[in-house]
Amino acid sequence: MKKAVLLDVSAIMYRAFYGNLNFKTKNEPTGAVYGFVNTLLSIINQFEPDYIGAAFDVKRSTLRRSEVYKEYKAKRDAAPEDLVVQIPRIEELLDCFGIERFKIDGYEADDVLGSLAEELSAKGIETYVITGDKDLSQILDKNINIALLGKGDGGGLKVLRTEEDVVEQLGVKPNMIPDLFGLIGDTSDGIPGVRKIGTKKAVPMLEKYGNLEGIYENIDSLTELPGIGKSLVTNLVEDKELAFMSRDLATIEIVPLNITEEQLKYKEDDKKLLELFKKLEFKSLIKKMGLENGAETPVINNTSKMSEGMQLGLFSFQAPVEIEEEKAFEVLVGTEIEKKLLKRIDEKAFLYLGEKGLAVSIKNKDYYLPLEDDLSKDSLKKVLTSDIKFISYGFKNILRKGYDIKNMDLDTMLAYHLLTSQTREEIEVMLKNVIEEDIEKYTEVFAKTKVLELSNEDYGKFLVKRTRGMLVAYPELLKELENNNLLEVLQEIEMPLIKVLASMENEGIKISPEYFSNYSEELELRLNQLTEKIYEIAGGEFNINSPKQLGEVLFLNLNIPPVKKTKTGFSTDSEVLEKLREQGHEIAESILEYRRLSKLKSTYVDPLPKMVDENNRLHTTFNQTGTATGRLSSSDPNLQNIPVRTEEGMKIRRGFIAETDHVLLGIDYSQIELRVLAEISQDESLIKAYAENQDLHSLTARKLFELDIDEEVTREQRDAAKTVNFSIIYGKTAFGLSQELKISPKEASEYISRYFDQYPSVKHLEKEIIMYAEEHGYVETYFKRKRIIEGINSKNRVIKSQAERMAVNTVIQGTAAEILKKVMINLYDVLKDKNDIHMLLQVHDELIFEVEKEKALEYKDLIEKIMKESIKFSKVKLEVNSSIGENWSETK
Structure with a gap:
């Protein structure tokens, strides 16, 4: 029996694009094309087809379905810019393989695939439709199989061959799939369906009555089915027109194509493929397919040479690389x-x-x-x-x-x-x-x-x-x-830091399991009280942790006007709840508190005691490659995300304790990122403020709020100024700042303008950093570490703005991170052979030591000196704060 494969090009190229985001030559992105080739070769190898066809989508605005329902696929995001520019290359690739391309105005790729499959099936040809869309299972018949991308073992293809396979995947037989989506809708495609009906309720109705007609003919009997109440029946009655329209939208349209088998015969043109692969710098594919010597060669055990390779990060791959014979x-x-x-x-x-x-x-x-x-x-x-x-x-x-x-x-x-x-x-x-x-x-x-x-x-x-x-x-x-020029960064910072971090990880920090047990009980009591309060306001019990149920309680039962919607219904994220709290809804306040305490309990209070060794010491892992800026990250457990400014966060820190006759010593840099900003920008006002030990946040507040000399800065004004100071570092927009300060975007924009009036060299620095990134594709920290800035030259304003913020943030935050690393190396060299002190933790700009009680003050002075003097800036001095305590909270 002859075999055919039909390709859903969009589904394959999207998966390929996101699986190979960093592939590019010096001139163009190539990840989607590279992934597409590998998927295609895998498909050909698996199915050994006699025929191949490829279906493309058309613009949404030209779809017949959009004429029926304007919202159809209207909310789908535009394809990423770097993917769009690769589509012509994918078309060129298919031409090199001799694969016919199909695109029909007004119809989606699914319709084209369905039409091709039916014509091939009628000719007795076994057909495999390669897609990411389970809806296409409706066309399955004795000759048509659906191969779902990424659903098989190891992320491969999952082939649906029988009705039973489809039922296992979707819950209904192939012929019922349009009726299923008529009921449940499809948020990704903008198909509305019937309100509050999901798969669990739709499937029993279809199993009993077969289709929408059968369901509506028996509308009065539906409440006999489990889980179907009067409100759902009401929704069905009111949304009847939507249900049938949704079914039509979800139904594959068969278009006569009158294809011949000859059209679908394929044969790769090795000469054209080689030419294309050389342009795209796909050396491994050239070797894998034997395009230069006519024979496929194994990958690891034979000699191969690499000339110019793909551009990945800062790589240029210009020198030949020899792979020796098997050893x-x-x-x-x-x-x-x-x-x-x-x-x-x-x-x-x-x-x-x-x-x-x-x-x-x-x-x-x-x-x-x-x-x-x-x-x-x-x-x-x-x-x-x-x-x-x-x-x-x-x-x-x-x-x-x-x-x-x-x-x-x-x-x-x-x-x-x-x-x-x-x-x-x-x-x-x-x-x-x-x-x-x-x-x-x-x-x-x-x-x-x-x-x-x-x-x-x-x-x-x-x-x-x-x-x-x-x-x-x-x-x-x-x-x-x-x-x-990165060898110095590696040899002087990253390589010496390895032993420092290994030593800290091996040492660990002691916790009190008894303390955490008691605190867990305290949190459980508060959560129970909050639960009762939420149920009382809601008028009944529900799953507070279920966004769907919570949305129904807030916006249907309590009739609160919705703030925003998602693909799956009402949004109940923290932003929405914050707005509801501002509007005076008490239930939102309680839910936010419930979520906060629940997260602390499940993330820290309950798990941490289970992760200790026999001496009740907790051993985190510090990751040198965990962030793109160069900051260290922490995992298993993550100790860097414990809240700092909340009472509960400090209570968690109270459970981290010193050994008997020891204390914890905490030392952190004072405003290190702002001091870095002052040094790199060489802004006179910033430098003067630090030289005279002025309170920078109060100084900024005077400018932002246009205060007279004799006017005192209020605490609220200083806090707002502090937010603005750090917002500049993190590249926050006027809108983002307005959200944080709860002011209008216009006011936030004025704050930012006044900030730059006060510190003009900072604005100049930001422009310099962005221009450098645009020209080179990366930025450098003070110590010459580089970070690739994806999207810095994007035509998409949102992507470019994000890249600009990333560039500025990296220079400041990355430099601060490297100061910490250099200091940690210096401290390790001084302390490594001492038994009365150990460096335990690094949390952003804070270091925690465990030291014998009687030596605490002596070591405090020594460490402060090293931290102040390890890095010598030209205009700005680094300052530190230190505290000694029996537990971590006392060192803050």
Whole structure:
């Protein structure tokens, strides 16, 4: 039986675009095209079709459905600019494959696909429709199958072949799908449906009565069905016209196309494909498809050369990269580890730590070290403290296991992060983007098999693909770091910081489980009281955590005018509730309080005691690649997001305590980001204010509120000025500032203008930063760290404005973050061999130490001195605040 594949181009290209956002050449974005090729090749490989056709959408304004219902797809966002410019390339790609393109004025791609599928089915051709739209399942028949993108195992295709498959996916048989959407609607397409009817209520009605006609013929009997009340029946009666119109909108329209089998025959033109792939710099695809030598070549084990490659971040990929032949592999245990590896003392060793062992690659030899016994671990310790230079992806993971490493030459994870501004990406992604090699992830190789069930041979060979890949990527990364003047940032800040963070993570901070247990009970009591209060106002019980039920209570039961709607109904987000609170609705106040306390309880108060070690110490993880600005982030648990300015946040901090006979010492920089702004902008007013130890927020308030010399600044005015000061750093718009200060956008705009009148060099600095970003595509911090600024030259004003704010924020916040890093390195060097003090936490511009009680004042003076003197600015001095206490809250 002949086979055909029909492609929903929009569905495939959108998935491809968002899956490869950072792919680009020097001249154009390429991620959607690259992902489209890979998906197409995968489809061809899976189905081995005789025929292929591709369906395109047309403009919404030309759709026949839009004539029937003006709201149809009216609220869909416009396609991203970087995707739109790739559509002609995708069309060119299909032409290179010899795939016929179909587009019909007035009709959607779904209609085209349905029409093509029916004609092919009538000819007895087995047809697979590749789509992301489950609605298309309505065309399923004995020859038509629906292959859903991203719904299968591992994110692949899920093929619906039978009515039972469709019922499992949608709850109804294929012929009932239009009736289903007639009832439930489709918010993404703007199909209204019937109010308050979802799938759970629609399916039983259709199962019993078959279609809309059957339901309306039995309208008086519907209340006999479970969950169908009189109000729903009323909605059905009142929305009858909408229901039938919605069904029409959801029904695939069949258009006579009269295609021939010859039209759908496809054959790639290798010459045109090679030409296109060279333009788009798809070297791995050229190699994968054997376009230059006529034969497909394996990816990792054969020699290949890379000339100019894709532009990713700051990479240019101009030097050839050699991938060596497959290396010899050996599993090492016990003293064999040092015997074999110490012979290679003059060579670089590449390390990657897996779940149950360490992979090592040295030139033409790969090793796997299971590390299942103390002898093996001791043997490895001798190797790691030898004169071998080590390269890894995530050295900190190895240090956290209790190993010391003498020569950490380069961490490829940090190098890749500095060059691309990408955050917390996996090693497979890094290798794919640096040397264009596809390395399979664990689940792709071993599925659901647990690591402990694998042999050392199998798991070791899996891991060493990563070390071998690093060996190839290393010179490329090193070259690009040098080309972009980032080697100094890596060597002087990021690499030394690894040991600092590993030490802090291993030390951990003590908490009091008893305190958290008591506080949890206190919060539970307050939540119960709030729940009763909310039920009383609402006039009955409901699920407070359900946005849908909450929306019905607020805007239907209590008849409060809705603030805004989402695709799924009424919005009940915090912005909406804040507005309702401002309007005087008591229930909104209670719900906001309920959400706040509930989040604290579920995020911190209850989980933290379950995460401690045997000594009740909590060990967070600090991420060097967690943010694009260079700030450290914290995870498992995240201790940087505990609220600072609320009573509850301080109560949580009270549960973090010092060991017996010790205290916690907290030291933070005073207004570090504003001081950085003063130094970088060289604004005379800012510099003068700090030189004279003036209160900057009060000084700004005088300008904003146009106060006379003898007028005192009120607390409210100072708070508003403080908000404005930091808003400038974070690039907040007049609208955003107006929302925060609860003033009109016009007033906020005037505040910003007065601010720049007071500090004119700040405005000049912002313009300089934005112009630099527009010209180079990135910005630099004071210490020359770079960040890629996506969208800085976008024609979309919203995207460009966001990019401009990101650029300004990165220069200021990134510089402040690096000051903290440099200080932490200096402090670690001074304190690392001392047993009476340990650095435990870094939270933005604050450092927390645990120190013996009698040494607290001595160390306070020492640390303050180091923090003030580590960074010498030309015009601005750094100042610190410090506190000592038995718990974290007392150090604030």
